[in-house]
Amino acid sequence: MYPLVGVAGAALVAIVLWEGFETVVLPRRVTRRIRLTRLFFRFTWLLWGGIVRGFDGRRRERFLGTFGPLSMIVLLVFWGLGLILGFAMLQWALGSQLSIHGERGGFPLDLYMSGTTFATLGLGDVIPATPAARLLTVIEAGTGFGFLALVIGYLPVLYQNFSRREVASALLDARAGSPSTPVELLRRHAQAGRLDDLDDLFRGWERWAAELLESHISYPVLCYYRSQHSNQSWLATLTTMLDTCALAIAGLRGVRPWQAQLTFAMARHAAVDMAQIFNTPPRAPSPDRLPPDALAHVRALLAAEGVELADPAGFDARLARLRHMYEPYAAALAGYLRLPVPAWYPASPPIDNWRTSAWERRSTGLPPSLFDSVDDEHSR
Numbered sequence: 001m002y003p004l005v006g007v008a009g010a011a012l013v014a015i016v017l018w019e020g021f022e023t024v025v026l027p028r029r030v031t032r033r034i035r036l037t038r039l040f041f042r043f044t045w046l047l048w049g050g051i052v053r054g055f056d057g058r059r060r061e062r063f064l065g066t067f068g069p070l071s072m073i074v075l076l077v078f079w080g081l082g083l084i085l086g087f088a089m090l091q092w093a094l095g096s097q098l099s100i101h102g103e104r105g106g107f108p109l110d111l112y113m114s115g116t117t118f119a120t121l122g123l124g125d126v127i128p129a130t131p132a133a134r135l136l137t138v139i140e141a142g143t144g145f146g147f148l149a150l151v152i153g154y155l156p157v158l159y160q161n162f163s164r165r166e167v168a169s170a171l172l173d174a175r176a177g178s179p180s181t182p183v184e185l186l187r188r189h190a191q192a193g194r195l196d197d198l199d200d201l202f203r204g205w206e207r208w209a210a211e212l213l214e215s216h217i218s219y220p221v222l223c224y225y226r227s228q229h230s231n232q233s234w235l236a237t238l239t240t241m242l243d244t245c246a247l248a249i250a251g252l253r254g255v256r257p258w259q260a261q262l263t264f265a266m267a268r269h270a271a272v273d274m275a276q277i278f279n280t281p282p283r284a285p286s287p288d289r290l291p292p293d294a295l296a297h298v299r300a301l302l303a304a305e306g307v308e309l310a311d312p313a314g315f316d317a318r319l320a321r322l323r324h325m326y327e328p329y330a331a332a333l334a335g336y337l338r339l340p341v342p343a344w345y346p347a348s349p350p351i352d353n354w355r356t357s358a359w360e361r362r363s364t365g366l367p368p369s370l371f372d373s374v375d376d377e378h379s380r
Contacts (some may be wrong), residue, residue, distance in 0.1 A: 002093045009089025013143075016082040020147070023075075024154045029217045029277065037075065041221065042278075044071055049338060061230040064338060068224035072158070076151055080118065083147065087140045088114035097133035100126050113137070118144035161215040162225050168208045169232045172240065175201075179231040182243035183301050183345035186252075190305040195254045202248075205241045206263040212238070213270040220277050223337060236342045239330045242267050243344060246322040251310035252302070264322070271329040280336045282328030289327065290344050295319070298344055 019037050048067050052060045091098065091110040098113050113126045117140045128134040169180075176185035189195050212234065216222050227233050241263065248260035275282065290298070295316060299309070309315045334341045 002095070005089050006093030009086045009093060012082055012086035012089065016079050016086065017143070020079055020150065023219075024150055027218045029273070040075055040078070041071060041224070044074070045224065052338075058230065061226070065226040068221060068226065071224065072155075072221055080147065083140075083143060084111070084114045084118050087118065087136065087143075090136055091133065094130070094132050094136065097128060097130040098126050099129045114140060117141050118147075120144050120148075158219055158222065158225075161219060161222055165208075165212060165215065165222070165234055166227055168205065168241075169227055169234065169237045172237055173232070176240060177346055178229065179236060179340075179342050179346075180240040181343055181345050182240055182247055183298055185240070185244055186247065186302060186307055187305045190302075190307050195252075195307070198244075198248065198255055199259045202245065202259040202263040205245075206259070206266045209238065209241065209263065209267040209270045213266075213273060216270075217273060217277065223274065223277070223333075226339075233339045235330065235333055235337065235339045238267055238271060239326075240342050242271070242326045242330070243342075246319055246326075247302075249322060250315050250319040253308040253310050264326075268326045268329075271326050271333070275329045275332050278333070278336050280332040283332050283335070285327050285331040285341065289341065290319075290323065294344065301345055 015036065019035070022035070023037050045067065048064070048071075052063050055063060088107065088111040091114060092107045096106055096110055098109055100109060109126060113128075116123050116126070117137050120141055128137045172180040172185070175188060176182070177188075186195075189198060223234075245260040245264035245267065248255045249257050249264060251257070299312075299315075302309075330341055333339070
């Protein structure tokens with residue numbers, strides 16, 4: 001019995017330490033199918049998602065927004081409890097060679113000793129009585145100290161990556177409305193006569209997509225972290241980016257396609273790899289994001305702003321091929337993460353998020369976006 005418990009305790013300690021190494025230290029995607037951390041997030045996310053089914057929109061979004069940070073804390077607690085239990089099992093397998101006031105204890109005392117040692121409390125009321133027990137106590141104290149240092153260093157890295165990710169979503173607020181759409185982005189640039197600036201925008205998006213891919217593969221828990229505004233998300237930003245690049249590649253007069261192609265490739269790479277992380281196979285969007293009548297409306301909206309198609313005859317077919325390369329992955333991620341995928345054009349005049357404060361809602365006579373006010377000035 002003692003050897004079996006000792007082997008089980010050693011295995012538990014090894015598994016938890018390896019899981020922590022892969023999750024926190026290893027800067028690459030782990031392809032092993034059976035992984036406790038992945039199972040933990042999948043099970044708790046399904047449970048969390050089931051709880052919010054009866055919630056309304058805003059309450060649902062607030063509840064889902066707490067999952068990422070809370071699940072990370074719970075995971076760290078589980079790791080710590082697993083290590084404490086594993087070292088307690090090892091102490092018990094050694095024969096509970098601990099004493100308190102000269103009396104030998106059992107497994108409850110081993111568990112207490114393991115907890116105080118792992119937390120580096122050093123109370124001194126329980127004393128290891130043999131060299132083997134002392135060695136195990138020293139090993140556990142070092143493990144607990146290293147685990148604490150790992151946690152202290154891990155959380156700031158997560159929030160730094162989260163902050164960098166949210167920059168693109170914040171920048172899109174003024175450029176593409178809230179929620180962002182590719183037609184609104186092109187409309188605002190065309191009205192300002194700044195379609196040439198799209199090259200610089202695509203270049204910045206390419207770098208953002210590369211950073212998103214690197215950080216979210218290393219730390220998949222970031223995918224569960226939601227944006228500050230309920231009408232924004234990293235997935236919506238990525239999809240808007242892909243939609244806009246797809247329009248540019250399909251052929252818009254005055255928009256150079258080369259940088260759009262580079263950005264499209266990088267963003268699609270990010271979408272595909274994210275879907276692989278969560279084992280969400282691609283699926284066709286339901287309903288179709290751009291049926292024929294909606295596509296005709298997109299063309300009309302672009303034409304109304306002076307954005308002409310380079311090859312109107314082949315535009316629809318090229319755009320359909322490009323959409324097929326990324327929309328199934330975006331739809332799979334949206335279904336799993338319960339994040340909305342943005343439309344191609346706003347159903348109503350978009351109101352930027354800076355206009356949604358309590359003070360701005362009470363004001364009247366102001367345009368819904370900064371660009372509308374600029375356009376009004378030019379018209380006068």
